[in-house]
Amino acid sequence: MIDDLQQDEARTASVVELAQKLIRRPSRGGIDDCGPVLAVVEDWLEDRCLPHRRLHGDAGGLVGLLVEISGGRPGAWWTLDACMDTAPYGDEGAWSFPPASGGIVDGWLLGRGAADSKLAAAMFCHIAADLAPRAEALHGGLTVLLDVDEHTGGFGGARAYLEDPHAARPAGVMIGYPGLGEVVVGGRGLWRASIAVHAPSGHSGSRRTVVGAISRAAHLVRLLDKAELPGADGVSGFPLSPKLSVTAFHGGQGFSVTPDRCDLNVDVRTTPGFDAYDAERLVREAVAALDAELPAPSPTEVTPVASWPPFRLAEAEQPAAALLGAAAAAGLTVRAKTAGPSNIGNLLAGEGIPATAGFGVPYEGLHGIDERAHLAELPTVYAVYRRAVLDLLRAG
Known part of the structure; x- marks a missing residue:
């Protein structure tokens, strides 16, 4: 039990450390070169011998990164998706800390991308690393998509992924937007x-x-x-x-x-x-x-x-059922929500791919000043996503 607790604490610290490094690499959509922020993840993945490759758009520009963990048994593939480009900083003088801070104050991870969605990107990479040693016993496979063309509105990473003839088409996608009390299962x-x-x-x-x-x-x-x-x-x-x-x-x-x-x-x-x-x-x-x-x-x-198109999953439909079930098993009271704003789930719906588009840590300042993500709930959020993925990959 003590060993499990220490392992969980070490994993949480590692997720936060990776997220801090990502926040400290500015990657504002349409403004910054996103190569440096992807290089941080690539170094992390290479250190753990995890298979990954870059995605390029129609014009040849860098639009994302794929991590692919293939199971040893036949079955459906599922995807965890997080964007690593961010909104602009806006008026930097209005921030109470540097937008690329990556610091931690009073339990909050600070900086643009902390909430949307570099912390989720770091978490999903760790889930892939967790699953890799046991992949032979799993059905289908897990893809982690890290999009760096999301805040531009182009969703170039997602489009390149869906058009890639070498990528397994996902049976469903879970998108790592933040917010603890809801699993977003639809949108206008x-x-x-x-x-x-x-x-x-x-x-x-x-x-x-x-x-x-x-x-x-x-x-x-x-x-x-x-x-x-x-x-x-x-x-x-x-x-x-x-x-x-x-x-x-x-x-x-x-x-x-x-x-x-x-x-x-x-x-x-x-x-x-x-x-x-x-x-x-x-x-x-x-x-x-x-x-x-x-x-x-x-x-x-x-x-x-x-x-x-609008989309809305029934609560019993995958991957919503797996994520809601895992949240309930973790003792969380989480409601299924249909969002007013559109999101990448709409793009996926147009391709016939079901998606959830939000469950994560509490946050403040998303797309505004003083963006931050609360870290106390991170171990629980991590456990929910990990369980949801395992339930899907064990089902075949």
């Missing part, structure tokens, strides 16, 4: 579009009245804001309603010209009862109303730019 989807609103240009001081592109675009925003969206879908049981937001508005320059173009971005969060088709129809109906009420020489253009 999204449909996004850019909209170009046109109008004749003119001088702002002219006697001739010109309804400029900005005025037309403002009217379109009002039409979109007034659009009626359905409530939560009682038939499917999906607990959230769809939502429409205008997220960008650009047009004009200076003061003396009414511009001939204004561009909008529209983000619609979708549900099983209001999907991408419904979202696009609603937006195009608002655009048609604009062009009818305030005609212009050129019609308003709608260009769809992204579409992900």
